[in-house]
Amino acid sequence: MMILINAFKSITRSKGRNILIGIIVVTVAASSSIALAIKSAASTAKETGLENQTITGSISVDRQKLMEGAQGDGDSGGQADMGSMRELMQQYPDLSLDELKTYSESDYVKEFYYTASASLNAAGDVEAYSTESSSTSSDDSGSEQNGMPDGMRGGMNGGMDSSGFGGMTMGDFSITGYSSESAMTKFISGESKISSGEMFDVESSDLNCLISNELAVFNGLSVGDTITLANPNAEDETYSFTIVGIYTNTSSADSSNQMRFSTAQDPANLICVSYNALKAVTDNSEAVATTSTDDNGSETTTALSMQTSGTYVFSDKTNYESFSKELTGKGLSEYYTLSSSDINNYDSSLVPLENLSSFATTLLFIILGVGAIILIVLNIFNIRERKYEVGVLTAIGIKKGKVAMQYITELLAVTFISVIIGTGIGAAASVPVSNNLLALQVSSQEAAQNSQQENFGRAGGGGQGGMQTRGSGGMFGNSTNAVEYLDTIDATISIEILGQLVGIGILLTILSSLAGVVFVLRYEPLKILANRT
Amino acid sequence: MSILSLQNVGFSYNKSTKVLQDINYEFEKGRVYAIVGRSGAGKTTLLSLLSGLTSPTEGAIIFDGKDVRKIDRYKYRSHYVGVVFQQFNLLPHLTAVENVELSMRASGKHIPEKRKLAMELLDKVELDDVLAKRRILKLSGGEQQRVAIARALSYNPDIILADEPTGNLDLATQEEIMDIFQHLAKEENKCIIIVSHSPEVANSVDEVYELAPLKEKRRKKPAMEDKVQPEN
Ligand SMILES: Nc1ncnc2c1ncn2[C@@H]1O[C@H](COP(=O)(O)OP(=O)(O)OP(=O)(O)O)[C@@H](O)[C@H]1O
Ligand SMILES: [Mg+2]
Numbered sequence: 001m002m003i004l005i006n007a008f009k010s011i012t013r014s015k016g017r018n019i020l021i022g023i024i025v026v027t028v029a030a031s032s033s034i035a036l037a038i039k040s041a042a043s044t045a046k047e048t049g050l051e052n053q054t055i056t057g058s059i060s061v062d063r064q065k066l067m068e069g070a071q072g073d074g075d076s077g078g079q080a081d082m083g084s085m086r087e088l089m090q091q092y093p094d095l096s097l098d099e100l101k102t103y104s105e106s107d108y109v110k111e112f113y114y115t116a117s118a119s120l121n122a123a124g125d126v127e128a129y130s131t132e133s134s135s136t137s138s139d140d141s142g143s144e145q146n147g148m149p150d151g152m153r154g155g156m157n158g159g160m161d162s163s164g165f166g167g168m169t170m171g172d173f174s175i176t177g178y179s180s181e182s183a184m185t186k187f188i189s190g191e192s193k194i195s196s197g198e199m200f201d202v203e204s205s206d207l208n209c210l211i212s213n214e215l216a217v218f219n220g221l222s223v224g225d226t227i228t229l230a231n232p233n234a235e236d237e238t239y240s241f242t243i244v245g246i247y248t249n250t251s252s253a254d255s256s257n258q259m260r261f262s263t264a265q266d267p268a269n270l271i272c273v274s275y276n277a278l279k280a281v282t283d284n285s286e287a288v289a290t291t292s293t294d295d296n297g298s299e300t301t302t303a304l305s306m307q308t309s310g311t312y313v314f315s316d317k318t319n320y321e322s323f324s325k326e327l328t329g330k331g332l333s334e335y336y337t338l339s340s341s342d343i344n345n346y347d348s349s350l351v352p353l354e355n356l357s358s359f360a361t362t363l364l365f366i367i368l369g370v371g372a373i374i375l376i377v378l379n380i381f382n383i384r385e386r387k388y389e390v391g392v393l394t395a396i397g398i399k400k401g402k403v404a405m406q407y408i409t410e411l412l413a414v415t416f417i418s419v420i421i422g423t424g425i426g427a428a429a430s431v432p433v434s435n436n437l438l439a440l441q442v443s444s445q446e447a448a449q450n451s452q453q454e455n456f457g458r459a460g461g462g463g464q465g466g467m468q469t470r471g472s473g474g475m476f477g478n479s480t481n482a483v484e485y486l487d488t489i490d491a492t493i494s495i496e497i498l499g500q501l502v503g504i505g506i507l508l509t510i511l512s513s514l515a516g517v518v519f520v521l522r523y524e525p526l527k528i529l530a531n532r533t
Numbered sequence: 534m535s536i537l538s539l540q541n542v543g544f545s546y547n548k549s550t551k552v553l554q555d556i557n558y559e560f561e562k563g564r565v566y567a568i569v570g571r572s573g574a575g576k577t578t579l580l581s582l583l584s585g586l587t588s589p590t591e592g593a594i595i596f597d598g599k600d601v602r603k604i605d606r607y608k609y610r611s612h613y614v615g616v617v618f619q620q621f622n623l624l625p626h627l628t629a630v631e632n633v634e635l636s637m638r639a640s641g642k643h644i645p646e647k648r649k650l651a652m653e654l655l656d657k658v659e660l661d662d663v664l665a666k667r668r669i670l671k672l673s674g675g676e677q678q679r680v681a682i683a684r685a686l687s688y689n690p691d692i693i694l695a696d697e698p699t700g701n702l703d704l705a706t707q708e709e710i711m712d713i714f715q716h717l718a719k720e721e722n723k724c725i726i727i728v729s730h731s732p733e734v735a736n737s738v739d740e741v742y743e744l745a746p747l748k749e750k751r752r753k754k755p756a757m758e759d760k761v762q763p764e765n
Pocket of ligand 1: 576
C-alpha cells in the first residue's frame with residue numbers, strides 16, 4: 001500500500017522524468033505494435049488466404065527434377081547433358097488422359113476436367129486475325145512458322161508450363177476442346193463472354209464452335225456460318241465447324257505488343273469446341289494419316305496431334321495437399337508433380353507482404369534493442385538523481401527491497417500507461433501505415449519484375465509459376481500472366497498483440513530498472529546522505 | 534533501567550580518522566538529555582550510531598537489553614526511534630504533511646486518521662494548514678526543521694534523537710519545542726536526546742553529556758576551529 005502511494009506521488013510530482021520515459025515507451029510501443037500487426041497479418045494471410053476456397057491443380061512433368069536427374073546421370077559431372085535429359089523426357093512423357101482420370105477417382109478430388117488443344121490452319125476464305133499487316137498472317141502462314149529455329153522453340157517451351165507445342169506443327173488457329181463446362185474457366189470467371197449466339201453442347205461431338213469477336217469481325221462471320229480449317233500437315237484434310245456463338249474477351253490482355261511466333265498464340269485466334277468434337281477430329285485425322293520416314297530414320301506422321309491437360313478441383317487446400325501425398329503413395333514417379341496455379345499465384349502475391357513482414361521483424365528487434373538501451377541509461381541517471389530520496393526513505397526505516405519495489409512499480413505504471421497509449425496510436429496508425437508500406441513493397445517488387453521482364457523477356461516471379469496458366473494452358477500461355485500482388489492487409493491489433501506488447505513492456509521495465517535496483521540494494525543510507533550535494 | 538546505553542563505543546569513518554572513542558552513556562525513559570560539544574566533535578556521528586544508521590567499530594549499543602547490531606535496524610528506525618536530522622532529510626517533492634504521513638506509513642504501525650494526526654502534529658510545532666500543504670522546497674529552514682520534528686514524533690517512538698532541532702529557530706519557538714520535548718518525557722515517558730550548542734537548551738534538560746573532541750592531530754587557530762563543518 002505504502003509502495004503504491006509513494007509510487008503514485010512520485011510519478012505525479014516528477015512529471016518531467018516520467019514524460020521522457022513515457023515518450024520513449026510510447027514510441028517503442030507504437031512502432032512495435034505496427035510491426036507485430038504486420039507480422040500477424042502476414043501470417044494470417046498466408047494461413048487463411050486460401051481457406052475454404054476451391055483450388056485447382058494439375059499433374060505435370062517436373063522439369064527441374066528431370067534436369068537434376070539428367071545431371072546426376074551425366075558423366076560430364078555437373079553439366080546438364082542434353083542427351084540424358086532428352087532420354088528422361090521420353091521416359092517420362094506427360095501423363096495420358098486415362099492415367100489422369102484414374103488418379104481423379106481419389107476422394108480428395110472434388111471434380112476433374114480436362115481440355116485438349118490442337119492447332120489448325122486456315123482453309124477456304126477464313127483468315128487468322130492479326131494486328132500486323134495482314135500479308136504476314138495469311139500468305140506465308142503455316143509452313144513458314146515451322147521454319148522457326150529449334151533453339152528458339154526450346155527456349156520458349158522452357159519458359160512456359162507443360163503447354164508448349166513440343167514437336168507439334170503450328171497452325172494459324174488454336175483449337176481447345178473442353179470436357180465440361182467447368183473446364184471453361186475463362187467463361188466462368190467472366191473473362192470471356194458470349195456476345196451473340198450460345199454455348200455449344202459440351203457433351204456433343206458435333207463440330208460446333210465458339211469464335212472470338214475479333215476473328216468474327218475480321219472475317220465478317222456471324223452465328224450460323226461455318227468455318228473450314230485444315231490440318232497443317234495435310235492441307236487437303238479439312239474440317240468444317242459451325243459457329244454457334246461469338247465471345248468477347250473483357251480483358252484485352254495487352255495482346256498487341258506481345259512477341260508471338262504464331263498467330264495461333266493470339267487469344268483472338270482461339271476457337272472453342274467440345275472435347276468430344278476435337279477428339280472426333282483427331283481420331284479422323286489419325287485414321288487418314290500417312291507416315292513417312294526421313295533421311296535420319298525418324299518417323300513423321302501427318303496425323304493431327306493434340307495436347308491434353310487435366311485439371312483437378314479440390315474443395316480446399318488440405319484436400320489438395322492430401323491428394324499430393326496420395327499420389328506419391330500410389331507410386332507416381334518423383335518426376336511428376338502436382339502443382340496449383342492458385343497456390344503458386346497466391347504465394348507469389350504474398351512476396352511483398354512477406355518482405356514487409358521480415359522487414360517489420362528486423363525493425364521490431366532494432367526498436368526493442370534501442371529502446372531498452374535508452375531506458376537503461378535513463379534509469380541509471382534517474383536513480384543517481386534520486387540517491388537522496390533513497391537515503392531518506394531508508395533512513396526513516398523503509399527497507400531497501402521496498403524502495404526498489406516502489407521504483408519498479410513507478411516504472412511499470414509509467415510503462416503500462418505508455419504501452420496503452422502507444423498501442424492506441426499503433427492501432428490507429430497500423431492499418432494505413434502498413435498498407436502504405438505494403439504499397440511501397442509492391443511497387444518496388446513490380447519495378448524489379450518489370451526490369452527482369454525487359455531484360456529476359458519473361459516474367460520471373462521468383463522462378464515459380466509466373467507463367468502457369470489454368471488447365472486449358474497452351475494457347476493462352478504466352479500472355480504474360482502478371483502476378484497480382486496482395487496489396488492490402490488487415491493489420492489490426494488483436495488481444496494477442498496487446499498481450500505481447502504488455503509482455504514487452506514488462507520485460508523492458510525489468511531490464512531497465514535492474515540498474516536502479518542494484519544501486520538501491522548496494523548503498524547504505526548513511527553513505528548516501530553523507531555523500532549528497 | 535536504561536532503554537539505551539553505549540558500552541565502550543568507538544567509531545571511525547576510516548582507518549586514519551577516529552571520531553569517537555570509549556564512550557559510555559546511559560539513557561533512560563522519562564528524561565531529556567543534551568549532548569554538547571564543539572563542532573566536529575562527533576555529535577552527529579554519535580546520533581547516527583544511536584539511530585542505527587551505522588554500527589560502532591568498537592563496543593556496542595544496547596537497546597532494551599539487545600545489541601542494536603543484532604536487531605532489525607529498519608524496524609528499529611521506523612518504530613522505536615524518531616530522528617530529527619541536522620539536515621532535516623525531508624523529501625522535497627512531497628508537502629510537509631505528506632512527509633509526516635510517509636513516516637507513519639513506513640512504521641507500519643496502525644495509525645487511524647493519519648492526515649488528521651499529522652495536521653495536529655504540525656499545528657503543535659506552529660505550522661498552519663497553508664504551510665502544512667506546501668512542498669518542502671518552498672518552506673524556510675526553520676519551517677523545515679519543525680516539519681522534521683513533527684515527523685519524528687508522528688509514529689510515537691520510544692526514543693527521540695534530535696540533531697540541533699532548534700538551531701534555526703527563534704528563542705520563543707525554541708522554548709515551545711523544548712516544552713514539547715519535556716512534555717513527551719514527563720507525561721509520555723519518552724527518552725529524548727538532543728544535540729545542541731545552545732546554552733538555553735543545555736540548561737533546560739535533565740542531564741548533559743559533553744563530547745570532547747579527540748586529540749587533534751593538526752593544530753588549528755580557534756577561529757578556524759569555529760568554522761562549521763562542511764557536511765555531515
Ligand atoms: N562520512 C564521513 N566520512 C569521513 N569523515 C566524516 C564523515 N562525517 C563526518 N566526518 C568527520 O567526523 C568528525 C565528526 O563529525 P560530526 O558530523 O559527527 O561532527 P558534529 O559534532 O556533528 O559537528 P557539528 O556540530 O558541526 O555538526 C568530523 O571531523 C567530520 O569531518
Ligand atoms: Mg553535526
